[in-house]
Amino acid sequence: MIDVVAIGNALVDVLSHESDEFVETQGMVKGTMALIDTERAEALYAAMNPAVEISGGSAANTMAGLASLGSNAAFIGRVRTDQLGAVYAHDLRAAGVQFDTPPASDGLPSGRCLIVVTPDAERTLNTYLGASVELGELDVDPELIASASITYLEGYLWDSPGAQLAYRAAAGYAHDAGQRVALTLSDLFAVERHRETFLDLVEGSVDILFANEAEILALYEVDTFDAALQRVTGHCEVAALTRGEKGSVIIRGEEVHVVDAHPIPGGKLIDTTGAGDLYAAGFLHGFTRDYDLGLCGRLGALCASEVISHIGARPETDLAELALPLLPGD
């Protein structure tokens, strides 16, 4: 029995600290994700400061958070049979996530995400998909999907045609088995690239939607959060909208919860990478246990606060222990 299975891009994060000027001269838009090709990946890497490698990938980070909370989590994603691929599989399994997608024995190398962390702790992502573009329908195990209460899908999947097919297949298997499908919009630019498709998905096949403020404004092409909130109500079953330090707003039908951000352990914001991913982990952990939606939001806020208190997008603390004070008694 799996609580949540995710399909996503398998990416090793390569993090370095850089100045705001670096972000500008490299033509990046701070706080967003850009897809880059081999040539650009090499040039940017050459210009970057010494870096640290940590396994990442948005949906996989969420699964690592769920496993740390005590949920049964599985991940479907593609690496190659190379060193970064081995690192990726090790870290995900060592985090307690079931990961059985066979690595590709030829083709592009394992994907990576070059992440620039600026002095304001904001992160700017440059993704070289590599082997992740080869993810396809055949990687989706129908039995695994059918056995999971929720199938969690990245909006980023829409950046490669094979992954789109994997997405559609997985959503079909989940619904046929009477299970739910969750989607995260992933990134402002991902929404701009695939807006019409995302609107159709939210309308048609998504049961739980995750989005941050910029993404939900872009999806509905509106200027205020409240306008977006009015649009999303009734458009999908459940939506969890994150607003950074302003907290989050959760809707289910006409039920609305407004949840504050959780104080950061240690009091200092170090690196926002993974904030949305871990919010989704906390939320889904509560959701699969039928907790009150407000509590689901508080669990999300708690997990997000842990991951932004250190470098890296996966939890460094036992989240199950951290969450204990919030949970209902047995």
Place this chain on the structure above:
Amino acid sequence: MIDVVAIGNALVDVLSHESDEFVETQGMVKGTMALIDTERAEALYAAMNPAVEISGGSAANTMAGLASLGSNAAFIGRVRTDQLGAVYAHDLRAAGVQFDTPPASDGLPSGRCLIVVTPDAERTLNTYLGASVELGELDVDPELIASASITYLEGYLWDSPGAQLAYRAAAGYAHDAGQRVALTLSDLFAVERHRETFLDLVEGSVDILFANEAEILALYEVDTFDAALQRVTGHCEVAALTRGEKGSVIIRGEEVHVVDAHPIPGGKLIDTTGAGDLYAAGFLHGFTRDYDLGLCGRLGALCASEVISHIGARPETDLAELALPLLPGD
């Protein structure tokens, strides 16, 4: 003009946090380095928690520290043409270190060091040398060595026959050019493996010796620090002996300096990995500028305190700026 050129093993550190029990059940001796083969490397890695990859290698860490202090530093070491090798070269060059050793296009993969960090911030190292065992005499550029004030050599080099030849060739080139040779004993077990050779080297070809307390006791087979101090006096020109929180003792002929440890920035010991490497960086930076030996020791202590205040064995702060208050006016 190069201030210091180092020859060492090129290793990517793979760090994870583990319990004291893990260290015991894996049969490790806490605080030391063990050489491991491919099979053991795979088994240990499989048992480890999710990890972070950071370029390391003892002598290379020292060169990264020297570059951060504003010295001209170069490194000779061997990686393969693989992903970890590319990461290694990137990080070293991005740190400002000259690194021109061509990567091996076949043979063993790039070396790595599996590092277990226990709750007391102590680190236990498990080194898979990989491509580093192929380092040989031909990798040593005579002109580069002759142009450097100091050639810095790792005791770890004695673990591979080719590297021993590289060591001997480099020491010869340095002395022929009227330059100095420095040696770090590297590790207690390295001393036990190669004690007779190290005694000969210190007697014959080493001008500056670096050792920590355990290593110098093992070298002279004595029980007290003072006994070792008496033995090393007159045995080599200059010795810098580090004693953790007890500080360091430096001798040159009959001149002796006793230097305190530097307070840790932030007040918290996080990870001792690289403490000795960065002490050597600070010391050599001062030494190549003919600073008073006591000041060389204080610079070493300062750099060591920076690197133990965070995870990873290379500086995260601009050491030149950090050292400014200690330096003599222009």
